[in-house]
Structure formats: structure tokens, C-alpha cells
Amino acid sequence: MLDATQASKNVASVRDLKVHFQSKRGVVHAVDGVSFDIRDGETLGLVGETGCGKSVTGRSFLRLLPVPPGILAGGVVSFRPHGPCAVCEGAGCADCTNTGRRASGDQPIDLLSISSENMRRIRGDRIAMIFQDPGKALNPTLTIGAQMSEVFLQHRSAELLERASLPPDTSGAVRRFAAQEPRFGDGLILKFPPKRGQRAKLQVALNQMVTEALAETQVPNPVKLMDRFPHELSGGMRQRVMIAQALACNPDLLIADEPTTALDVTVEARILELIRALQQRRKTSVLYISHDLSLVRRICDRVAVMYAGRIVEIGTTEDVFANPRHPYTRGLMAAVPTAGTARGKLAAIRGTVPELVDPPSACRFAGRCPYETAACRRNDPSLLPVAGDHSVACFIDHPTGSQVAPSFERVTE
Amino acid sequence: MNASPKQETAPSEVLLSISDVQKYYPIREGALQRVAGHVRAVDGVSFDIRRGETVGLVGESGCGKTTLGRVVSGLTDATGGAVHYNLDGTLSQIDHLQDRQARQFRRNCQMVFQDSFASLNPRHLVIDIVGRPLRVYKEVSSGDLVERVVELLEQVGLGRQHLYRYPHQFSGGQRQRISIARALALNPEIIVLDEPTSALDVSVQAQILNLLNDLQAERNLAYLFVTHDLSVVRHMADRLVVMYLGKVCEAGETQSIFDAPHHPYTRALMAAKPDLDDDRTGEQVKGLDGIVPDPARPPQGCRFHTRCEMATPVCGWEVDDVVRWLEDEPGMFEHLSGVERQSEFNAELAFDSEEAAAKLSMAIRSESVPAAMKSALKRLNLKGHKVDIEFEAVDEVQLTARDGGRLASCVLDPAHVAEKSQ
Numbered sequence: 063m064l065d066a067t068q069a070s071k072n073v074a075s076v077r078d079l080k081v082h083f084q085s086k087r088g089v090v091h092a093v094d095g096v097s098f099d100i101r102d103g104e105t106l107g108l109v110g111e112t113g114c115g116k117s118v119t120g121r122s123f124l125r126l127l128p129v130p131p132g133i134l135a136g137g138v139v140s141f142r143p144h145g146p147c148a149v150c151e152g153a154g155c156a157d158c159t160n161t162g163r164r165a166s167g168d169q170p171i172d173l174l175s176i177s178s179e180n181m182r183r184i185r186g187d188r189i190a191m192i193f194q195d196p197g198k199a200l201n202p203t204l205t206i207g208a209q210m211s212e213v214f215l216q217h218r219s220a221e222l223l224e225r226a227s228l229p230p231d232t233s234g235a236v237r238r239f240a241a242q243e244p245r246f247g248d249g250l251i252l253k254f255p256p257k258r259g260q261r262a263k264l265q266v267a268l269n270q271m272v273t274e275a276l277a278e279t280q281v282p283n284p285v286k287l288m289d290r291f292p293h294e295l296s297g298g299m300r301q302r303v304m305i306a307q308a309l310a311c312n313p314d315l316l317i318a319d320e321p322t323t324a325l326d327v328t329v330e331a332r333i334l335e336l337i338r339a340l341q342q343r344r345k346t347s348v349l350y351i352s353h354d355l356s357l358v359r360r361i362c363d364r365v366a367v368m369y370a371g372r373i374v375e376i377g378t379t380e381d382v383f384a385n386p387r388h389p390y391t392r393g394l395m396a397a398v399p400t401a402g403t404a405r406g407k408l409a410a411i412r413g414t415v416p417e418l419v420d421p422p423s424a425c426r427f428a429g430r431c432p433y434e435t436a437a438c439r440r441n442d443p444s445l446l447p448v449a450g451d452h453s454v455a456c457f458i459d460h461p462t463g464s465q466v467a468p469s470f471e472r473v474t475e
Numbered sequence: 476m477n478a479s480p481k482q483e484t485a486p487s488e489v490l491l492s493i494s495d496v497q498k499y500y501p502i503r504e505g506a507l508q509r510v511a512g513h514v515r516a517v518d519g520v521s522f523d524i525r526r527g528e529t530v531g532l533v534g535e536s537g538c539g540k541t542t543l544g545r546v547v548s549g550l551t552d553a554t555g556g557a558v559h560y561n562l563d564g565t566l567s568q569i570d571h572l573q574d575r576q577a578r579q580f581r582r583n584c585q586m587v588f589q590d591s592f593a594s595l596n597p598r599h600l601v602i603d604i605v606g607r608p609l610r611v612y613k614e615v616s617s618g619d620l621v622e623r624v625v626e627l628l629e630q631v632g633l634g635r636q637h638l639y640r641y642p643h644q645f646s647g648g649q650r651q652r653i654s655i656a657r658a659l660a661l662n663p664e665i666i667v668l669d670e671p672t673s674a675l676d677v678s679v680q681a682q683i684l685n686l687l688n689d690l691q692a693e694r695n696l697a698y699l700f701v702t703h704d705l706s707v708v709r710h711m712a713d714r715l716v717v718m719y720l721g722k723v724c725e726a727g728e729t730q731s732i733f734d735a736p737h738h739p740y741t742r743a744l745m746a747a748k749p750d751l752d753d754d755r756t757g758e759q760v761k762g763l764d765g766i767v768p769d770p771a772r773p774p775q776g777c778r779f780h781t782r783c784e785m786a787t788p789v790c791g792w793e794v795d796d797v798v799r800w801l802e803d804e805p806g807m808f809e810h811l812s813g814v815e816r817q818s819e820f821n822a823e824l825a826f827d828s829e830e831a832a833a834k835l836s837m838a839i840r841s842e843s844v845p846a847a848m849k850s851a852l853k854r855l856n857l858k859g860h861k862v863d864i865e866f867e868a869v870d871e872v873q874l875t876a877r878d879g880g881r882l883a884s885c886v887l888d889p890a891h892v893a894e895k896s897q
Contacts, residue, residue: 111678112647112676282803283804284805286802286805328535328743328744328762329762329763331747331763332762332764333762335762353676355677355751360749394677395751397680397681398677398681398706398751399709400750401709401750405688405711408684408685409681410678410679410681410682411681412682414649
């Protein structure tokens with residue numbers, strides 16, 4: 063599928079991913095044959111309207127889909143986790159561009175077929191996610207400190223023991239505390255000497271790790287923040303906590319699902335700046351899901367435009383925004399009001415997103431497309447390159463043999 | 476549905492006038508529900524809406540823009556001030572209207588809500604929803620009702636086939652169209668649009684905005700367009716009112732505000748959301764630090780001074796600013812045991828130890844404190860474990876007229892603001 067050199071540059075690649083949902087009216091093809099790569103250290107934007115399958119694609123990386131009614135109908139999401147850099151052992155050197163991480167030579171993992179046990183190890187550690195609504199994604203019954211600690215207890219118990227200057231072969235209740243696998247009676251054992259001191263040491267080390275993670279996101283007074291509950295914080299602050307939690311284990315891939323949609327514009331700008339700064343420093347790859355084109359243009363290296371469960375256009379941000387090839391991409395861009403558009407003259411895309419119950423074999427955008435021809439209704443365009451990195455799924459650029467191909471010129475005349 | 480005689484009237488005629496409107500919500504506490512204070516959602520706002528024009532009302536969440544929209548449409552009573560409506564040529568205060576006039580006002584002032592799912596009754600069919608105002612005001616006989624509703628639905632791009640459906644059978648854009656059809660049913664003069672497109676996708680938003688513009692041109696409607704999206708308001712509004720924490724901080728012609736914002740807050744809002752065709756993509760986009768202050772205790776002087784990057788010593792620095800700053804400083808707020816206020820500008824901060832008090836008086840002179848706050852400080856005395864602080868007392872910053880018919884509430888010269896933000 064991929065040659066070796068290309069494969070080594072991708073942290074994850076999705077091939078022909080199909081996620082369907084069983085509903086009363088039939089099988090909804092929410093994601094229907096999506097393929098793309100996420101390269102090392104890049105920010106890939108995934109844009110599209112509501113219901114086009116962008117969130118489902120993002121969630122399938124972590125298998126956060128309800129099955130049933132969801133059906134993983136096919137495809138591969140392969141992911142190559144990074145290990146600590148062999149040269150500097152995680153301290154950061156020129157070889158690993160100061161990230162302390164390096165692609166391991168291992169075979170990529172197929173995230174859709176590994177066991178739940180292995181998936182849990184990857185979630186939050188190698189792949190992390192920031193959700194749209196931080197008010198819902200944070201646990202309202204736990205303090206910020208308590209829920210931040212979970213990440214470290216789940217994935218960093220060895221480091222925790224080391225920081226608390228306990229031997230790595232510590233066993234029993236203390237070990238179980240550090241790995242968050244409590245057993246009946248552990249609470250009592252840890253309450254009294256001789257284990258009480260060790261538990262206190264662990265707690266100090268844990269608090270220190272949490273404070274450091276929170277400080278990364280420039281929250282004022284992280285120590286005080288740890289004792290607060292999510293409802294006491296503003297939206298922007300909650301989202302910072304979410305980001306701190308997601309980046310706590312220095313993941314290789316961060317999936318950001320509309321992280322600023324619930325925030326005010328002034329706060330949004332700050333959060334974006336923060337995500338970008340942290341991403342550039344740690345060279346984490348980011349899959350940035352959004353419906354906001356101006357925002358994607360600002361922070362992404364490459365953009366994939368999704369429509370009705372398919373990727374219709376993918377390319378570098380400059381290419382896609384300067385020279386959009388797919389009629390849907392053009393339509394989306396024209397629909398955003400800017401300084402130049404005359405009042406009442408917004409170029410709206412007619413119609414609505416089609417229902418994805420048993421879709422026919424045709425271009426999904428046919429019916430709304432101003433450039434549509436008979437060929438669009440009979441054949442399904444596939445995503446093919448137009449120039450370099452820029453690919454598009456449209457018959458305008460890839461005519462099908464004998465059929466009359468649509469063209470931009472024909473209609474714009 | 477014919478063009479009404481209203482269209483002949485002069486475009487400058489004032490349709491609705493808001494003068495010094497306040498809306499306070501009481502904060503109750505204790506077993507007796509004693510009123511402990513007020514959340515000042517809207518705190519003295521004045522502007523006019525003329526026939527056939529669109530006034531955009533923008534601001535962050537919590538600035539009181541939705542509350543003001545509800546006061547204007549008569550859904551909530553104002554605590555102070557008044558809304559006057561032009562009824563047959565005379566401006567009448569809307570909460571003093573009697574029977575016939577009250578009905579006349581209500582049918583002429585309609586509202587479209589943000590959440591189209593919550594504002595349409597899920598148990599009613601479209602014909603009931605859109606036909607209800609017509610029946611209440613006895614506009615049509617029951618025989619003509621269906622035809623009138625179809626006519627209205629066709630105006631908003633729906634049709635006869637949608638008459639006998641429930642709201643859940645429609646998409647978000649279609650539901651918003653139903654809301655608009657309902658608002659249009661009685662041929663109103665003004666519609667309050669409370670974030671009508673913020674729940675919609677851009678392509679659908681474009682359809683709705685075009686529809687609203689067509690309807691306005693056809694019927695000479697006035698809109699009060701409440702939104703937080705500047706690109707939408709720039710596209711739609713003739714005049715713009717920017718609100719912050721219950722007060723207007725800038726008002727004027729949309730184009731002139733976008734060309735040269737006078738208030739630093741307006742400037743920050745615009746800088747945070749550049750246009751899609753704006754080519755300065757590489758540049759860092761500036762946001763605002765901190766959160767919107769508590770509207771129950773709005774800051775003195777200029778309400779924006781706590782977050783303003785060009786704040787001066789005369790912007791209204793007060794004791795609360797010191798307390799807020801202490802909260803964000805590690806290891807300081809824990810030692811603060813009490814604040815004894817003489818006024819908003821003068822107080823004694825009590826600490827639990829003398830070292831902590833000394834540490835504060837040192838820290839307040841350090842670099843971590845905004846320079847403007849330091850120079851506004853009139854007196855700082857260390858008395859044992861207490862610190863006595865006094866700032867220059869400052870009056871509230873008023874909206875002042877600027878050139879080009881603009882209003883802005885900022886102590887700074889606009890040229891200075893523009894220069895500093897470069």
C-alpha cells in the first residue's frame with residue numbers, strides 16, 4: 063500500500079475507512095471510504111458541515127464509537143507509536159529534533175483490530191483527544207487535580223514511582239495505588255504506617271506532575287486550580303485543562319474535535335495560539351476537526367474537505383484555499399461572508415446534505431452542484447491527484463472517458 | 476403581503492427608541508432569600524432603530540445582548556429606563572401600552588430565537604405553528620388559513636408539502652425558516668433576531684442571510700440583529716452597537732467601525748476573527764487575557780480596563796483589581812484573610828502574617844503588576860499584617876461622540892489606540 067520511505071513519515075494512515083450506523087430507516091453510511099495520512103508533526107485540518115462524518119472519523123482513531131448501533135464496516139486505521147529516542151533517551155537531541163521521541167521501527171498497529179486492553183494503553187498516552195464541549199467532557203464530580211491525576215496513574219506509574227524515589231519493584235498496595243488498580247482493603251493499608259509515608263510521597267510526586275502539566279497551558283496559579291471543580295472555571299479555562307490533560311503524556315497524535323466552537327472569539331484566539339505553540343514545540347501531529355474555514359486556514363498545514371462521508375478534496379492549506387478544485391470547497395468558501403460580498407448576495411449552496419441511507423453509486427454532491435452533468439449521476443468519482451499533494455474527487459479534473467465532463471467554464475459563461 | 480404604505484415614509488424615521496435601559500437580576504441568598512445584590516445584565520443602554528434598517532448588536536457571551544433583545548421585544552420588563560415604540564407617529568413607552576396599542580405593538584415586533592428546536596413546539600404541526608399568530612389576531616378566516624400559511628412558507632423557501640409535518644422532521648436550516656415564517660405572519664415592522672444563524676452551517680447560514688435580506692428589501696423591515704459573529708454582522712448591519720458587560724462601548728455606522736474601531740475592545744474582537752480572505756495568516760492572532768468580570772460587581776471606570784492591553788492609570792483601577800491579581804499569584808491569596816473597604820478605591824487588605832503583607836507590598840511594585848495599575852496607586856502603606864491601598868478615584872467612562880457620528884466610551888484618543896495596536 064505504501065512504500066517504506068513514505069510510510070516512515072506518517073504517524074497514522076487511514077485506508078478506506080467505513081463506519082456505518084444501523085438506524086430504523088436503514089444503514090447510514092456516515093463514513094464511506096475515507097483515506098488519508100497524517101504526517102509526522104503536521105496539523106491536518108478536517109473540515110465539513112454538520113453530519114458529513116468528520117467527528118466519526120476522528121473518534122474511530124480511539125474507537126470511541128458506540129458499537130452497536132455503529133458498525134465498523136471496513137478499512138484500516140494504522141498508527142505507528144513513537145518510542146523514546148534511542149540516542150538521548152528522551153532528553154531531547156538533534157536526532158529527534160528535541161522532542162525526545164522517535165518513530166520506532168515496529169510494524170504499524172491497526173487501531174480497529176487490536177484488543178480493548180491494548181487500545182486502553184494507547185488512549186490518552188499515544189493518541190489523545192480534545193473534545194468540543196469541555197463542560198461535558200470533564201467529570202463534574204472530581205476536582206481538576208483528581209481527573210488530571212488519572213492520566214498519570216494510568217500511563218505513567220513507573221515514572222511516578224521514580225519521582226517519589228520509591229524502588230521500581232515496589233509491590234503490593236502502593237504499586238496498585240500508583241497504577242490505579244485498587245483492591246479491597248488497599249485504602250486501609252495505605253492509611254496506616256508503614257505504607258502511609260510511601261503513599262504521601264506518591265501523592266506529592268503526582269501533584270507535582272499535574273502542576274507541571276497545567277503550567278504548560280499557561281493557566282494562572284496551577285496549584286490552586288487543582289482543588290477546583292470544573293463548574294467553577296470559565297469555558298476557556300476548562301478547555302485549557304482539557305488540553306493539559308490531553309498533552310500530559312506527550313502523545314504522538316492529538317485529535318482536536320472542534321475545540322473552540324463553544325468559546326468566545328477572543329478566547330478562541332488564545333486557545334488556538336496555545337495549541338499551535340504546544341504543537342510546534344512538541345512536534346505532535348494534530349488532526350484538527352472544525353467547520354470553521356478561516357480557523358483551519360490559520361492553523362493547519364494540510365486540509366481535507368469532507369462531504370457526506372467522503373473526502374472530496376485534500377491538499378496543502380495554500381493550495382486548497384488559493385485554488386479550490388472541488389465545487390463543494392468553492393461553495394463553502396463563497397458562503398462565508400467577507401468584507402467584499404454585497405448584502406444579500408452570498409453564494410449559498412442550494413439544497414441540503416443528502417441522507418446517507420444506502421447512498422447510490424454517484425457523486426455525493428450531485429444534486430447540489432452547479433456544474434453537474436449526467437456522468438456525475440452515474441459514476442462515483444475517486445480521490446485522484448491534480449498537482450503534487452493536491453487531490454480532488456471530481457469529474458471536472460478527472461473526466462471519465464466518453465462521458466461529457468463537467469467544467470467550471472461551462473456554467474460560469 | 477402587498478407592499479404596505481409604510482414604505483413611503485422617510486428612511487430616517489425612528490421606529491424604536493431605547494433610552495437608558497437597565498435590566499438587573501436580583502441575587503438572593505440565605506433562608507429568607509434576602510436580596511444580596513444585583514447582576515447587572517444590561518446597565519444603561521440607549522440607541523434608536525429606524526425603519527428599514529438593520530442594527531447589529533455584538534459582544535461576547537454574558538455581555539447582555541440577548542437580554543437587551545428580550546427587553547426590546549417586550550419579553551422581559553426593564554428594571555430602569557424605557558423602550559419607546561413608534562405607534563402611528565408617536566413614540567409610546569412599551570410597558571405602558573393599553574389593550575389595542577399593546578396588541579398593535581406585539582404584532583409589529585416579532586422575534587426569531589437562536590435555538591430553533593426549543594422555540595418550536597414539538598407537538599404542533601407547521602400549519603399550527605405558522606398559523607397561530609394569524610388565528611390569535613383574527614387575520615384570516617379558517618378557510619383561508621391554509622392558503623395564507625402556504626403563502627408564508629413559500630416566501631421562506633418551503634412549500635405546501637411541509638404543512639402537516641412536525642418540527643423534528645426538518646433540518647436546522649428549515650426549522651429556522653419556519654421560525655422566520657412565523658415571525659412574518661403578521662407583517663411586522665421590526666424583527667429581533669437573536670443569533671438566528673449561530674447553530675447553522677455556513678452554507679445554510681448563507682441561505683438564511685440572503686432570505687432575511689430579500690425580505691427586508693421587500694417589506695421595509697427593521698432588524699435588531701443580535702450576534703457574536705462579526706463577519707455576519709458586517710455583512711448584515713447598517714449600524715453596529717458593540718456591548719461589553721452590560722454597557723455600550725462603541726456604536727456607529729458598520730463600515731466606519733470596521734474601518735477604524737475606536738474602542739480597544741472592538742479592536743480586540745476584530746483582531747480575534749480575521750476574514751477568510753485576509754492574507755495575514757502567518758501572523759499570530761491576538762486574543763484577550765482573562766475572563767469577563769462578574770456583572771454583579773462590574774469594574775469601576777472603564778469596564779474593559781481589566782483586560783485592556785492599552786489601559787492607562789485613569790481607566791479606573793480599584794481594590795478589586797488587586798484582589799483579582801492576588802488570586803492568580805501563587806502563594807499569596809491563601810494568606811489574605813480579609814478586605815476592609817472604605818470605598819471601591821480605598822481598602823485595607825489584612826493578611827494572616829506580617830511576612831505575607833510585606834511580600835504583597837514588595838510584589839505590587841514589581842514587574843508582574845500592570846504598569847498602569849502601579850501608576851494609578853495613590854497610597855500603599857504597610858501596617859503590620861495589614862496593607863492600606865488607595866487608588867485615584869475615577870468616574871465611570873461615558874459614551875462620547877466622536878467624528879463621523881460615532882459613539883465610543885474610551886479615555887484614549889482613537890488615533891492613539893490605532894497607533895498602539897500596530
